[in-house]
Amino acid sequence: MSVFDGLKFRRVYSPIHNLDPRIKFIYVCAIFTTAIIFLELIPLMILFLMQVPFVILAGVKREWLRSMRGATFLAAVIFLTNFIFSFISAGYIVTAFNLEHAVAMTLRFIVLVESFSVFFLTTSPDHLGLALEQTHIPYEFCFAFTTAVRFVPVLAEEAQTIMDAQKARGLELERGNFLKRIRNYIPILIPLIVSAIRRSLELAEAMESRAWGATESRTNLYVLKMHRGDLVLIVITVGILALAIYVRLFLGIPSMNDILGRFFEPQYF
Amino acid sequence: MSIIETKNLTYTYPGGTKPSIKDVSIKIEKGEFVLITGPSGCGKTTLCRCFNALIPNFYQGELEGEVTVIGLKVAEHQIYEMAKHVGLVFQNPENQLFALSVEKDVAFGLENLGVPREEMRKRVDSALNLTGIYDLRERAPHELSGGQQQRVAIASVLAMQPEVIVLDEPTSFLDPLGAKRIFEVIYDLNRKLGVTVVLVEHRLDLTAKYANHIVIMDDGRIVLDGEPRKILSSEEARLIGVGIPKPTRLYQILQKDRVSLSNTIPLSSDEMATMLREVLKS
Amino acid sequence: MIEVENVYFTYPNGVEALKGASLKIKNGDFVAIMGENGAGKTTLVKHFNGLLKATRGTVLIDGVDTTKVSVAKLARKVGFVFQNPDSQLFSETVEQEIAFGLKNFGFKEKTIKSRVTWALKLLDLAQYRKTSPFMLSGGERKRVALASVLAWNPKILILDEPTIGQDHRQKEKLLQFILQMKTQRKTIIIVTHDVEFVAECNPRVLLMRQGKITADGEARKVLTNPEILIQASIVPPQITQIFLRLSDFGLPKEVIDIYEAREELLNFLERKVK
Structure with a gap:
């Protein structure tokens, strides 16, 4: 971590x-x-x-x-x-x-x-995101930036959980030659990808439900x-x-x- | 006029082989606290998505029948228009908070709608106060506990001042005390502000006492719809297996044993205890 | 046999999750570990299969110090089913998913086949043998995850929050399953905050609070003691709540089950008539 x-x-x-x-x-x-x-x-x-x-x-x-x-x-x-x-x-x-x-x-x-x-x-990342927003960079880009920062620790934690879950089923990451070791990561990567996709769908749904894209002239809670x-x-x-x-x-x-x-x-x- | 009304609603997800909800017709009145329950996969979540146009606008698929919310035909409106009237709170708090501070998250919807800053500040503060998280406003959402995060999610739809709040199993990841606080917040909003609440929930023992309207679904259809005390004490509800609150079950069992109990069916342990005290005293 | 002696554990980020936990779980015990989120429940059970190693103190599984053997070795004996099935499902078919652990432990091809069939049947998944686990519903995915651990027949079975997000029917099924395992003398440990579920299966209850074990005893004793429960942020079961409010009539407080409640009430009324 x-x-x-x-x-x-x-x-x-x-x-x-x-x-x-x-x-x-x-x-x-x-x-x-x-x-x-x-x-x-x-x-x-x-x-x-x-x-x-x-x-x-x-x-x-x-x-x-x-x-x-x-x-x-x-x-x-x-x-x-x-x-x-x-x-x-x-x-x-x-x-x-x-x-x-x-x-x-x-x-x-x-x-x-x-x-x-x-x-x-x-x-701080939110300050930076705000600065991006107020320098007329398209909002989608700024949103992607802050969301990425927000989810890095979440995904890191999730990767750890998945690794633990597979180890608990006898997976040994450090076993075998170089190729085998790479293959050992498949049981970790697949759940991680699947969950990232599921997560992004849920995020999209939540964004839509909170009026994403309602107007071109978005306002902002903070102002620099x-x-x-x-x-x-x-x-x-x-x-x-x-x-x-x-x-x-x-x-x-x-x-x-x-x-x-x-x-x-x-x-x- | 009902605040939410569906007429013969049938919906199939894209690629789905059979409809997820079939021929659903319900009426929800202004100011009601509605509890929707039923086994997993019975179509509860799908129904909620119809209320703010996520279905059909976000999910596509095949929709028949009609949904009206506050007189608006949902199918003819964009999700962002409906968002002003119907706030959705989802199951996983983690995946509905995007910002790096709580108040920014609460403001998200208002920013999208282009609400002026002074107005936004007022609404954000009031939503934070109503959910009891004003002191957390500068914290990062991912540092909070699940219960606090879910309160942020509620505040963030509340700031948009919707007439209806729909919550889809909002407490399934929380511990019992965290869950209880969430239900109390929701109940307060319903009682004090008159917000219409639609709550999807499995755990009737924790929630039945708040509701004044209950809908039980099974396999995409509405099977029971009406007054909670009547519905939860019915034989049908028990057979569907929705998990009747224990105090209600005890009441039913004692009635079969011909213990003379009053006619108001209890929904919580408090009500049952009070009733039993009367019986034991006499 | 699990022996935990005065265990302390601190995460790399400095959070002290266990502060001197001690307990013993005998073979064939059925234990529920309860407490609010962040009390250290999951941290504690992760010591049982070596995923976490104590910062101080010792954890012995059948007399073997967990710091001295690999997770893979311990996992053979201690099965751990995670809260979210999606943290482990990755195979193309349910069958392959269940075979994963067996392959890792080096079972023979023939044994793998028979074990997979056995586990599929046990959890009522036989019709999904060739289905992708990702196509299944939440409750079914949870069962696949359980089957994939049960397949190698571990002596000790740990279930982390097995009832979360489950509806009433699924909980009933789970309850039946646990009771069945219990009759087979398997050691079962569930981590949960679902009081109603615990009240129904009546295990030994360990309450945790701030990294320590604050109560240890029969569900009937622990779950009916409001002073202890409040410290662990747990609300007593509904039936108990009723009886706690009737105790001035001379009714017992230690009631957690609905049929027991009926019995007590009918007896009381009968005595009164006499």
Whole structure:
């Protein structure tokens, strides 16, 4: 079940949770763009550190650390491939430049993961569904999204029950060779599919009975309103983008090597 | 005029070989608490689906005869039009709640109908209060117990302010206390707001006392239709095997033993106990 | 023989479902485990065939610790019929569905055939041998699920909520079936909150509340004790409710059955006439 626990949203109130998800999403996109513009270590490090106050304000430190830990494997892969590639293309030498390049590529990835995880950790699925609805995405799509989120834990529980029921009839999932093991899952998949179909029929019936599709101009119980916090975030977002473009176009960014002095001399192997 | 009336209703599901309901004619009056019962597969659920146009609009199939609800010929209206007048609550609470918060679920029907927000807020709050779940309004439906979920389902049809609420075995997944609370909520709606209630239920021992009209079906037909005390004490009802409430059975048995009991047939243990106290005292 | 010693169980999500449950069920016992939803009934019985393993404490089946053997091995002895038949039906025909367990346990082809026929007959399903289980009605599907477990003739039979969604006729059939199993000295455990059904079959009743067993005794004793029942959110059977309100006449409180009720009342009236 632990895999699905992350999808069970918890209702938390914090200044970050209360922000309009649409603005939050634009902010995340701005960070994303900025991270793409730069390949230098310093701006990427600034971007990385900039997210930390958000995480602390939202009170999701533990969840955030967990998702960052989840990203370490991919980060390591990115670092190694970049490093090895530039190592080979530079003629089998380790230069300060290609080391910094590999670190920067990795950091870029980490910044992306970081900002998206802040977004998803601080936006409850119903808030997100609401944001989708109010950005003129067809309602059917938004409904499908929230319903899917709603039923993931239900289906996970059902899969567990079916597995238990078949085990109680002597099914051993881990028995036999590879093909046999796949076949072992048939008694679990069929009831799961049949019940999902039955469930969706019942859902459709219930939706119809509650006036689904009565009018084109659907109303909504909640409405997303801009608050002061959202305005602050807009200003921050515009600020980051403007600064990033200005720096990119008109300022030279020193590399780490320049700052720390040239103590990395090319090494030959 | 009756609030619901069917005339010679016969319906076959698509691909079905024989009709699920045959020649059904009933009248349900405004403000009644109607109990529909009968063995599994007798056509109770099918009949309920005819009341809000799920049959024939959703299920297709072959429909003969006529259903009128509040003067509207059901066959000529869309399901969403009927939904404003007839609210359906289904057996499995899990599969009729879609949203991620209780109040959003209760508002679902109103959103579909395009009700303005202020009006919607009022109606949602009132439905939440009537079902006693106002405090749960921000919770996620799947975190609630079965009984609470079923109350959300009732609130969600109630918000649309229908004249009739139809409940199809709403408590079969609940424990006895949860079930009792549901029946009390329904009974309150019927008595205080005058909502017409149609309840499909096997467990007559828990529900017979609320009803003032009972319909027993068997094999797609209506076999008994009338006043609960009369019907449940009849020999036919016992033979169909609908599970006569135990107090009623005890009354019948004692009558055969020539114990002189009053003529009002008891439907609950309370009524039976009161009656027996009189007999034992004299 | 099932021996449960001070068992605690905590689900991975941190919910503590059992908090020191102890009980003994002897061979041939007929037990109903009752309590409100979430009291830990299903969690407890899932320990009997090893689907769940105690976090603390021990569960012994015929002296064997359930943590030391596989579910498949225990299932041979402990049959478990789930509440919803749809959690297990998957075969093309009823016959194959019933043979599934037998095949898993490695029975011989010939034995499988005769066992399937036996189970079909026992549960009145012979005419559906070649039918798809998905074409059957709810009550019939429930019987197929029961037959598919009964086929390998487990010594202990656990039925989780067997009466849920069943009509009066189906409950009568189930009652007959359980009584028949009882005469064959099979250990039967039903998990239920259907008081009226329990009152009719009069088993030993175990009441559960918040992961603990709060009462253990004859149905007649447990179901007629309002103080104990209220804690477990259970309402006494209807006949008992009548007699609880007549106790000031000197009538007994421990009445759960309708014919017994008649007897008591007639005796009382007769005594009064004299």
